[in-house]
Amino acid sequence: MKKLLTTVAILWTGAAQAEGELQLFNWGDYTSPELLTKFEEETGIKVTVTDYDSNDTALAKVEAGGHGYDLVVPSANYIPIWREKGLIAELDMSKLPNHGNIAKQWVDVPFDPGRKFSVPWQIGATGIAVNSDAYSGDINTSAIFLDTPEELKGKVNVTPEMNDIMSLALWYVGGEPCSENPEELKAARDALIAAKPNWQSMDYGMTEKLAANDTMASVYWNGAVFRANLKNDKVQFGYPKEGYPLFMDSVALLSDAQNVDEAYKFIDFIMVPENAALISGYARYANGIEGSEEFMDEVMKTSPMVNIPPELAEAGEFLPTCSAKSLEYYTAIWTELQK
Structure with a gap:
């Protein structure tokens, strides 16, 4: 989930003598400064964080090489x-003694069985933020952006995360994510194209805009909406009953990493429950580390923006990895939508 279009270098100088450095490539506005300060104080390792705005952006940057x-x-x-x-x-x-702290349900995951290539960072959902001053109807539906209520026309942002938006649209028209069915894809395409004139924008960085009443609704991520809600309690979060994406972002070591020892220290550090709670306390998402909940504040433990209501939980699904054919369809629709 998910995120500002900025690149931030965070160099934290603690009491410890610096012993190394580390380059972390992460989603925007997703890394706790308190976590980084604690890590440097304990290890002497300085962390530089560079932000990205989407999975595709990160993949393209690293695949191009020379990233550092x-x-x-x-x-x-x-x-x-x-x-x-x-x-x-x-x-x-052998370099990750805290690996056993990963909660059992997040170890043998389909995308990384046994957690051999990644460890949990944050878990969340893509759904719908709505300001209750602007709209008092059902917000647990993708109709908010695909069949926009009159009260919200011209006030809805659609975050330009292709996989999330395409999946929400496909569910809404009765299809499935990563579909290769031309009829389902055409229905999703038609719904998106028809809805776009009712949108205010297609942008990232909605947390502050939602909190400030600059945007009254947005397809966005639950943790980021929770942060807006803490500043403006009129901002609520809906889980689309037609279907919505669950996500789990995980930390992975790049094959061409230069600071490998430092990277292992950081990976092991974030699997300490208290440290995982710092990540959640900042970004306001759940995490996959056993025992971290006891270090979280009460609002994190009880908020429906973090803890999905049982009656809406079944509609959430982790997105599959799309086939090349499906992505070809996605990209064609997405390109048209951006015009």
Whole structure:
């Protein structure tokens, strides 16, 4: 989930003598400064964070080479792509004594069985943010952006994350993510093209805009919407009943990493429950580390923006890795939508 269009270098100087450096390539506005400060104080390793705005952006940058990054944080459906391209390395478990802290349900995951190539960072959902001052109807539906209510026309942002938006549209028209069915894809395409005139924008970085009432609704990620809600309690989060993507972003070691020892120290560090809680406390998403909940604040433990309501949980699914044919359709539709 998911994210500002900025690149931020964070160089934290702690009491410890610097022993090395580390280059982390991560989603925008997703890395806790408190976590980095603690890591440097304990290890002396300085961390530089460079932000990206989408899985495709990160993949293209690393695949092009000459990037200088050590760690990256892809989403679940992209981990197999990184592996197949040889861009991430199999982890040396002897250097990760905290690997056993990964919660059991997040170890043998389809995208990385046994967690040999990645460790959990954050878990969340893509759904719909709506300001209750602007709209009081059902928000647990993708109709908010695909069949926009009159009250929200011209006030809806659609975050330009292709896989999420295409999946939501396909579910809405009765299809499935990564479909190769031309009829389903045409229905999703037609719904998106017809809906676009009712949108305000297609942009990232909605947390502050939602909080400031500059945008009244947006397809966005639950943790980022939660952060907006903490500043403006009129901002609510809906889980589309037609279907919505779940995501799990995980940290992976790049095959051409230069600061390998430092990278292993960081990977092991974030699997300590208290440290995983720092990540969640900043980004406001759940994580996959056993025991981290006890270090979180009460609002994190109870908010429906983090803890999916049981009646809406079944509609959430982790996205599959799309076939080349499906992606060809996706890209054609997406290109048309951007015009």
